[in-house]
Amino acid sequence: xxxLTGITKSFGRNQVLKGIDLHVxxxxxxVILGPSGSGKTTLLRCINYLERPSDGQIVIGDSIVDxxxxxxxxxxxxRRKSAMVFQQYNLFKHKTALENVMEGLVIVQKRPKEEAxxxxxxxxxxxGLGSKLDAYPSELSGGQQQRVGIARALALxxxxxxxxxxxxxxxxxxxxxxxxxxxxxxxxxxxxxVVTHEMGFxxxxxxxxxxxxxxxxxxxxxxxxxxxxxxxxxxKQFLKRITPEWSYTI
Amino acid sequence: MKLDVSFxxxxxxxxxxxxxxxxxxxxxxVSVGFVIGVVIASIRIYRVPYLYPIAVSYVTFIRGTPxxxxxxxxxxxxxxxxxxxxxxxxxxxxxxxxxxxxxxxISFSIMAGAYMSEVVRSGLLAVNRGQTEAAYxxxxxxxxxxxxxVFPQAFATSLPxxxxxxxxxxxxxxxxxxxxxxxxxxxxxxxxxxNWKFFEAYIAAAIIFWGLTIAIERITGHIEKRINRYxxxxxA
Numbered sequence: 001x002x003x004l005t006g007i008t009k010s011f012g013r014n015q016v017l018k019g020i021d022l023h024v025x026x027x028x029x030x031v032i033l034g035p036s037g038s039g040k041t042t043l044l045r046c047i048n049y050l051e052r053p054s055d056g057q058i059v060i061g062d063s064i065v066d067x068x069x070x071x072x073x074x075x076x077x078x079r080r081k082s083a084m085v086f087q088q089y090n091l092f093k094h095k096t097a098l099e100n101v102m103e104g105l106v107i108v109q110k111r112p113k114e115e116a117x118x119x120x121x122x123x124x125x126x127x128g129l130g131s132k133l134d135a136y137p138s139e140l141s142g143g144q145q146q147r148v149g150i151a152r153a154l155a156l157x158x159x160x161x162x163x164x165x166x167x168x169x170x171x172x173x174x175x176x177x178x179x180x181x182x183x184x185x186x187x188x189x190x191x192x193x194v195v196t197h198e199m200g201f202x203x204x205x206x207x208x209x210x211x212x213x214x215x216x217x218x219x220x221x222x223x224x225x226x227x228x229x230x231x232x233x234x235x236k237q238f239l240k241r242i243t244p245e246w247s248y249t250i
Numbered sequence: 251m252k253l254d255v256s257f258x259x260x261x262x263x264x265x266x267x268x269x270x271x272x273x274x275x276x277x278x279x280v281s282v283g284f285v286i287g288v289v290i291a292s293i294r295i296y297r298v299p300y301l302y303p304i305a306v307s308y309v310t311f312i313r314g315t316p317x318x319x320x321x322x323x324x325x326x327x328x329x330x331x332x333x334x335x336x337x338x339x340x341x342x343x344x345x346x347x348x349x350x351x352x353x354x355x356i357s358f359s360i361m362a363g364a365y366m367s368e369v370v371r372s373g374l375l376a377v378n379r380g381q382t383e384a385a386y387x388x389x390x391x392x393x394x395x396x397x398x399x400v401f402p403q404a405f406a407t408s409l410p411x412x413x414x415x416x417x418x419x420x421x422x423x424x425x426x427x428x429x430x431x432x433x434x435x436x437x438x439x440x441x442x443x444x445n446w447k448f449f450e451a452y453i454a455a456a457i458i459f460w461g462l463t464i465a466i467e468r469i470t471g472h473i474e475k476r477i478n479r480y481x482x483x484x485x486a
Contacts, residue, residue, distance in 0.1 A: 049386075086380060086387075103398065107398055109389075136481075137480075152388065156388060
């Protein structure tokens with residue numbers, strides 16, 4: 001379970017997050033939508049402290065962190081209970097696909113190498129890269145790299161996986177294979193928070209949709225509620241602009 | 251004047267007897283300098299409080315003064331310090347018993363540290379911020395992220411310039427003769443004083459240095475190829 005309470009974040013005088021409350025139940029897939037500059041990526045990065053929130057409280061599982069007083073150990077706890085998939089993949093470029101996935105298991109979780117290898121191979125097979133274990137990131141396509149990124153996160157068995165626009169840097173042709181993998185692991189009941197612009201994906205896969213604008217949550221609800229009968233004017237405006245007419249469903 | 255080829259050939263084995271000294275000075279200064287360089291570069295990049303200004307002054311002072319001056323500063327200054335400390339602590343140790351080569355080790359290491367810190371720093375800066383973020387995101391602490399992710403990539407990036415530092419140090423080590431350490435170059439001078447065939451002696455010295463440099467180039471080239479295996483696909 002993840003609970004954010006009153007999260008604020010300012011860069012200098014610019015307040016990017018103006019008090020965000022968000023509750024994510026175990027096994028839920030939450031999609032965060034919003035125009036660029038709405039603070040959705042910043043919010044995601046605050047959860048694992050890649051950005052330090054100015055104020056608020058973060059709860060992941062049994063870790064409760066008060067952002068004003070967060071120490072090194074608190075931050076490490078949050079990071080060890082979460083994992084992240086990046087827009088730019090950020091695979092360790094001097095390590096092979098297998099080593100990328102093993103790294104966290106061996107170095108952070110201190111699991112024995114053999115066990116870590118077995119687990120990593122298994123996860124890489126799940127994302128369809130069983131034949132690319134020894135390939136370096138530079139030898140993989142964008143879609144393959146992102147699937148390794150997903151495997152790296154998945155292998156750690158975190159309480160939550162944070163996806164930061166996982167398909168935005170991909171060739172249109174490769175988006176499908178990555179979404180397919182995310183869809184597959186969503187069905188396994190892994191808690192996920194996904195920032196994305198893929199509306200179809202948001203509609204099909206998520207249990208809960210959050211629409212952000214200007215550093216606040218404008219509206220949230222089930223995909224049905226948000227996509228078919230949005231209440232707020234701003235949400236309607238956004239959906240109209242981002243969803244092509246022909247893909248409206250009744 | 252005629253080139254005395256047979257003397258030139260005879261000189262080689264004599265000069266090679268000083269090879270261990272040259273190699274030792276180079277190896278010690280480069281190794282110690284590299285460690286100093288990594289520490290200084292990390293202090294500067296992470297802006298460690300208190301240490302940061304010290305690191306910056308160290309680099310500008312050392313880079314702002316000639317290598318030969320450092321050597322003399324250490325040669326004349328260190329004994330005063332050592333003797334002062336020894337008598338203060340009531341020890342019988344005297345600076346006169348320090349082997350001369352140690353002055354070269356110390357001053358050259360300090361110098362190499364300052365220059366190499368900039369090489370290492372450029373390597374560290376070249377590592378994409380996303381690499382560190384990914385390391386943090388899987389739960390690594392700062393030290394694990396540095397050791398496992400950042401340093402290996404920074405090292406690979408700085409390798410070509412590091413080889414430059416090693417070559418520079420090899421050639422710089424000839425200055426040790428000013429504190430009476432007999433390296434290859436000093437040996438050439440000594441050998442030639444017997445018959446005044448300085449030109450032949452220095453040609454021999456030059457050839458040896460060139461050979462050593464080629465060896466260093468070959469070795470780093472080889473290491474580079476191995477380390478940079480992951481880059482074979484081009485940009486990632």
